[in-house]
Amino acid sequence: xxxxxxxxxxxxxxxxxxxxxxxxxxxxxxxxxxxxxxxxxxxxxxxxxxxxxxxxxxxxxxxxxxxxxxxxxxxxxxxxxxxxxxxxxxxxxxxxxxxxxxxxxxxxxxxxxxxxxxxxxxxxxxxxxxxxxxxxxxxxxxxxxxxxxxxxxxxxxxxxxxxxxxxxxxxxxxxxxxxxxxxxxxxxxxxxxxxxxxxxxxxxxxxxxxxxxxxxxxxx
Amino acid sequence: xxxxxxxxxxxxxxxxxxxxxxxxxxxxxxxxxxxxxxxxxxxxxxxxxxxxxxxxxxxxxxxxxxxxxxxxxxxxxxxxxxxxxxxxxxxxxxxxxxxxxxxxxxxxxxxxxxxxxxxxxxxxxxxxxxxxxxxxxxxxxxxxxxxxxxxxxxxxxxxxxxxxxxxxxxxxxxxxxxxxxxxxxxxxxxxxxxxxxxxxxxxxxxxxxxxxxxxxxxxxxxxxxxxxxxxxxxxxxxxxxxxxxxxxxxxxxxxxxxxxxxxxxx
Numbered sequence: 001x002x003x004x005x006x007x008x009x010x011x012x013x014x015x016x017x018x019x020x021x022x023x024x025x026x027x028x029x030x031x032x033x034x035x036x037x038x039x040x041x042x043x044x045x046x047x048x049x050x051x052x053x054x055x056x057x058x059x060x061x062x063x064x065x066x067x068x069x070x071x072x073x074x075x076x077x078x079x080x081x082x083x084x085x086x087x088x089x090x091x092x093x094x095x096x097x098x099x100x101x102x103x104x105x106x107x108x109x110x111x112x113x114x115x116x117x118x119x120x121x122x123x124x125x126x127x128x129x130x131x132x133x134x135x136x137x138x139x140x141x142x143x144x145x146x147x148x149x150x151x152x153x154x155x156x157x158x159x160x161x162x163x164x165x166x167x168x169x170x171x172x173x174x175x176x177x178x179x180x181x182x183x184x185x186x187x188x189x190x191x192x193x194x195x196x197x198x199x200x201x202x203x204x205x206x207x208x209x210x211x212x213x214x215x216x217x218x219x220x
Numbered sequence: 221x222x223x224x225x226x227x228x229x230x231x232x233x234x235x236x237x238x239x240x241x242x243x244x245x246x247x248x249x250x251x252x253x254x255x256x257x258x259x260x261x262x263x264x265x266x267x268x269x270x271x272x273x274x275x276x277x278x279x280x281x282x283x284x285x286x287x288x289x290x291x292x293x294x295x296x297x298x299x300x301x302x303x304x305x306x307x308x309x310x311x312x313x314x315x316x317x318x319x320x321x322x323x324x325x326x327x328x329x330x331x332x333x334x335x336x337x338x339x340x341x342x343x344x345x346x347x348x349x350x351x352x353x354x355x356x357x358x359x360x361x362x363x364x365x366x367x368x369x370x371x372x373x374x375x376x377x378x379x380x381x382x383x384x385x386x387x388x389x390x391x392x393x394x395x396x397x398x399x400x401x402x403x404x405x406x407x408x409x410x411x412x413x414x415x416x417x418x419x420x421x422x423x424x425x426x427x428x429x430x431x432x433x434x435x436x437x438x439x440x441x442x443x444x445x446x447x448x449x450x451x452x453x454x455x456x457x458x459x460x461x462x463x464x465x466x467x468x469x470x471x472x473x474x475x476x477x478x479x480x481x482x483x484x485x486x
Binding site: 033045046048049050051054060061063064065066067068069070073076077080081082083087111112114116117119120123129132133137139154159160161162165173174177178181182185187188191194195198199200203 | 234268337461468
């Protein structure tokens with residue numbers, strides 16, 4: 001315990017900043033990732049074979065590629081294609097792409113829970129397909145994906161540790177731990193503090209997600 | 221009859237809608253082809269299509285080296301999976317124990333291992349453990365953290381399966397005079413497994429992805445070998461593209477297999 005106290009005295013503010021950066025990266029990649037994923041899921045419904053085919057390729061690629069491999073590609077290979085993205089946006093872009101692919105997949109399963117009779121009913125009321133997707137399919141699909149999206153948000157938060165693989169000036173939790181472990185003997189204490197912060201954040205997200213799910217879930 | 225939602229939505233188009241969707245398809249195809257052409261042009265303009273960046277893919281040694289990397293990836297992933305599946309069972313036993321003295325530490329261990337990034341655990345094995353006198357080989361520096369963090373997730377997956385088995389099954393087994401261990405291993409667990417096979421295989425995909433961190437500890441897996449190739453041939457883009465495609469293929473194959481296993485068995 002003494003070690004942790006000493007560590008916090010030395011690096012307390014650094015840990016605070018690292019936690020904030022972890023949260024920031026998480027939020028910056030989750031929000032656009034979800035929006036993009038929703039767009040992909042909706043577009044995949046339309047009867048346009050070429051579009052469907054490419055979007056399926058998109059989803060399967062970014063669902064199956066290891067995020068580190070994607071990040072390394074964006075950071076080190078894209079400049080060879082004369083396409084330079086700064087380090088922090090690269091991390092965010094990686095996570096956005098991965099998040100969007102998983103979102104599209106979960107929303108698709110959410111859509112599958114909607115009984116076909118509802119669509120038939122909406123059609124017989126004279127609603128257009130795009131209108132049905134927007135006001136019948138989407139709201140119900142969103143309500144049924146709260147649980148998987150919570151897990152996705154937690155996984156994304158843990159994935160921000162990827163940022164330790166590229167040298168950008170800000171330090172998130174994992175970068176900070178590896179820095180402290182390299183510079184001093186306080187590695188174990190630093191690890192304990194960072195782990196506690198990650199676990200606490202994850203539990204907070206899980207709790208909020210469960211509360212939201214109880215509120216929104218449709219019992220069928 | 222179970223029609224897909226798209227089928228109901230667009231299943232009986234009016235002639236006008238059919239023409240419209242055909243036209244839109246052509247436009248979409250055109251735009252996508254333009255996009256693809258743009259990417260290829262980008263490669264060409266940046267000189268990435270030069271033969272010197274690609275020619276070593278015609279040599280069998282390159283593929284042998286990549287295959288060795290893939291083998292390293294699979295060796296690490298397989299061991300991590302074994303650790304996860306067996307340790308997951310131990311954690312599950314603790315999680316379901318009646319006494320709090322056993323249950324709470326199990327809950328704490330699960331939440332801790334699940335809640336910390338695998339990469340952080342790898343850094344601990346790589347940077348911190350040696351300073352306190354524990355020296356692991358690169359294989360274990362990679363495999364052990366992945367196995368541990370997956371074990372926690374697997375324990376929760378197991379638990380969801382066990383809870384999904386109807387209570388009556390265990391009650392009936394007990395009334396036949398089975399011991400608790402017999403009840404668990406011959407009645408409850410085999411049925412639970414059927415529910416959770418898809419989730420377990422999905423976890424295997426994550427394990428394969430996590431082994432990519434092997435280059436952090438310089439363990440010779442696919443990503444690490446790719447970096448060696450790049451250092452030798454100065455060919456970043458092609459090597460990373462091919463390696464990314466290999467990872468996608470392996471994981472896609474695993475996911476497909478899980479979809480097949482996930483079909484209901486009746």
